[in-house]
Amino acid sequence: MAHVEIYTKAFCGYCARAKSLLGKKGVAFEEYDITMGGPKRSEMLERAQGGATVPQIFIDGTHVGGSDDLGRLDREGKLDALLGI
Template identity: 55%
Template sequence: MQSVEIYTTPACGFCHAAKRLLAAKGVACTEIEVDRPQRRKQMMARANGRHTVPQIFIGGVHVGGCDDLYALDRAGKLAPLLEG
């Protein structure tokens, strides 16, 4: 199983939805709250300038935000990506 990192903020509904989908798949993820400017800068550097949350990385590869995660799942591409 690939490692999953998700950059979030506490009040973000999209963050909660992405975490729910991953939990439903049995995936544990490392959550990184972007409550400090340096963490947001780190996220933006890794996510090619994207500044919204969540930003999700599977196996170190940026897959995008919540909508992107759900699109991967609908296309049947999320499970293989998680398995590596």
Template identity: 45%
Template structure:
């Protein structure tokens, strides 16, 4: 995540609503984690980039799409 990121806030809110545990990494303050995020996400630099284990989900819109399609609970 990044400070003042509305998409990050929305994604975290959805995960909390669904009682899905998550680890938040502030890439503003952790340069090494930002580099790792970019590498693991195929070059994406926007936040949030959401992962379930090693599986890259995508960003906030991708997370909400999974939820709309009733696929989020299966991950």
């Protein structure tokens, strides 16, 4: 199964939606809460090439985007293959 990382903030509906989709698929993920900023926020900005909104999602180190992008991949039938399920 793929290694999934997600940068989130508290009270973020888009973050909750992305985490829910991953949970429904039975995928474990590493979550980085950047609500208060800090080094993980800087890391996210660098890895996401300036993507400043949350969530920012990475699958096996590849940036896939945010919640809408994750949902689109699922609707197109491409997400399961990326997740290795």
